[in-house]
Amino acid sequence: MKILVDENMPYARELFSRTGNVLAVPGRPLPEAELADADGLMVRSVTKVNEALLAGKPVKFVGTATAGTDHIDEVWLQQAGIAFSAAPGCNAIAVVEYVFSSLLLLAERDGFQLRDRTVGIVGVGNVGGRLQKRLEAWGVKTVLCDPPRADRGDDGDFLSLDEVVKQADILTFHTPLFKDGPYKSWHLADLALLMALKPNTILINACRGPVVDNVALLEVLNMRSDLSVILDVWEPEPDLSLALLDKVDIATAHIAGYTLEGKARGTTQVFEAWSAFIGQPQQVPLSELLPTPEFSSITLQGALDQPTLKRLVHLVYDVRRDDAPLRKVAAQPGEFDRLRKQYEERREWSSLQVICNDRDAAEMLAKLGFDAHLQES
Ligand SMILES: NC(=O)c1ccc[n+]([C@@H]2O[C@H](COP(=O)([O-])OP(=O)(O)OC[C@H]3O[C@@H](n4cnc5c(N)ncnc54)[C@H](O)[C@@H]3O)[C@@H](O)[C@H]2O)c1
Numbered sequence: 001m002k003i004l005v006d007e008n009m010p011y012a013r014e015l016f017s018r019t020g021n022v023l024a025v026p027g028r029p030l031p032e033a034e035l036a037d038a039d040g041l042m043v044r045s046v047t048k049v050n051e052a053l054l055a056g057k058p059v060k061f062v063g064t065a066t067a068g069t070d071h072i073d074e075v076w077l078q079q080a081g082i083a084f085s086a087a088p089g090c091n092a093i094a095v096v097e098y099v100f101s102s103l104l105l106l107a108e109r110d111g112f113q114l115r116d117r118t119v120g121i122v123g124v125g126n127v128g129g130r131l132q133k134r135l136e137a138w139g140v141k142t143v144l145c146d147p148p149r150a151d152r153g154d155d156g157d158f159l160s161l162d163e164v165v166k167q168a169d170i171l172t173f174h175t176p177l178f179k180d181g182p183y184k185s186w187h188l189a190d191l192a193l194l195m196a197l198k199p200n201t202i203l204i205n206a207c208r209g210p211v212v213d214n215v216a217l218l219e220v221l222n223m224r225s226d227l228s229v230i231l232d233v234w235e236p237e238p239d240l241s242l243a244l245l246d247k248v249d250i251a252t253a254h255i256a257g258y259t260l261e262g263k264a265r266g267t268t269q270v271f272e273a274w275s276a277f278i279g280q281p282q283q284v285p286l287s288e289l290l291p292t293p294e295f296s297s298i299t300l301q302g303a304l305d306q307p308t309l310k311r312l313v314h315l316v317y318d319v320r321r322d323d324a325p326l327r328k329v330a331a332q333p334g335e336f337d338r339l340r341k342q343y344e345e346r347r348e349w350s351s352l353q354v355i356c357n358d359r360d361a362a363e364m365l366a367k368l369g370f371d372a373h374l375q376e377s
């Protein structure tokens with residue numbers, strides 16, 4: 001059995017080699033000759049998987065260690081009888097923590113309390129839903145837009161996109177990329193939407209670049225200096241607009257989901273699906289794989305206010321570590337992908353044990369996802 005795995009999938013070699021010969025390869029461009037005798041192909045979002053790549057090849061299973069699946073032609077795979085599995089929700093916590101890291105930074109810079117802002121969440125699935133819970137735990141009002149969920153009759157107060165835009169001080173996008181169909185999300189944020197944003201809105205895109213029309217965004221930013229923008233994803237990638245990069249407040253190279261936990265979950269979810277597919281089902285607990293983090297325990301004295309939360313959040317992950325390198329190298333071909341391949345280890349809040357002497361602080365931090373405990377007296 002030969003299995004090709006993207007070289008940017010931590011733990012893939014050790015797990016997949018339990019079931020066959022593993023070859024780790026770059027995802028963009030993928031060395032196509034290696035597919036000639038491959039049974040399984042495990043990719044990330046940078047590899048387009050379609051008829052052009054796989055027709056006439058022996059590949060029987062495709063896995064993607066990602067939440068998004070817009071790089072996969074699922075209809076063709078089904079017609080061709082090739083099994084497919086993704087990793088829904090694997091990196092949702094990572095994206096939520098990226099958003100908090102960014103918002104706490106802008107809140108400190110601009111001197112506001114998150115609790116005084118209304119956050120509009122567009123796409124309330126694995127990422128958006130977890131973001132809603134953590135924001136509300138911190139006392140922030142959220143307004144939600146998710147037409148597919150509204151149409152399914154899911155519980156929740158879902159508003160139209162126009163209504164959310166009217167109410168939101170912070171507008172954050174967490175939809176899949178659909179180029180057409182009833183829930184088309186391509187250029188969901190177009191010129192009209194961007195012009196309609198309330199004064200001083202913070203706009204965030206950490207889902208897929210083309211959900212926000214990047215040409216229109218640059219045009220609007222040239223007219224409106226009141227807006228703040230956080231972009232993790234770009235239209236197009238990897239050749240993003242340098243003029244736009246210059247205008248945004250926080251800019252990163254599609255790494256919002258790149259915690260070690262998030263990537264490891266992606267690998268294990270796909271490995272579990274593959275091992276079941278070949279009739280050797282195996283479960284892999286994350287605790288078997290993850291190393292001890294650099295900072296594993298800290299003591300917090302007293303109450304938890306926003307500046308303290310920011311310091312804790314930034315101890316685990318400060319988004320500025322990813323913003324500066326992108327600005328430095330974005331003009332050089334290949335550097336966007338290199339930043340992503342050589343990504344420095346990043347952990348989730350749950351990796352930090354926080355011992356508190358204040359009960360409310362311990363309860364709040366636990367709700368937010370830290371490994372928080374009340375100090376024993
Ligand atoms: N930047 C990153 O590193 C990163 C990491 C993870 C996910 N993503 C992207 O973010 C997207 C969301 O991730 P997820 O795990 O929450 O996916 P998900 O499928 O769990 O949730 C997506 C939600 O969006 C809703 N939706 C679909 N079309 C919509 C539309 N037109 N308007 C409003 N809502 C719509 C769906 O009903 C669903 O509830 C992924 O599809 C992926 O493309 C990016």
Ligand SMILES: O=C(O)[C@H](O)[C@H](O)COP(=O)(O)O
Nearest residue numbers: 044045046066067068091257
């Ligand atoms: O959809 C996702 O899960 C993320 O956008 C994805 O993980 C980004 O990372 P990549 O697969 O490109 O390495």
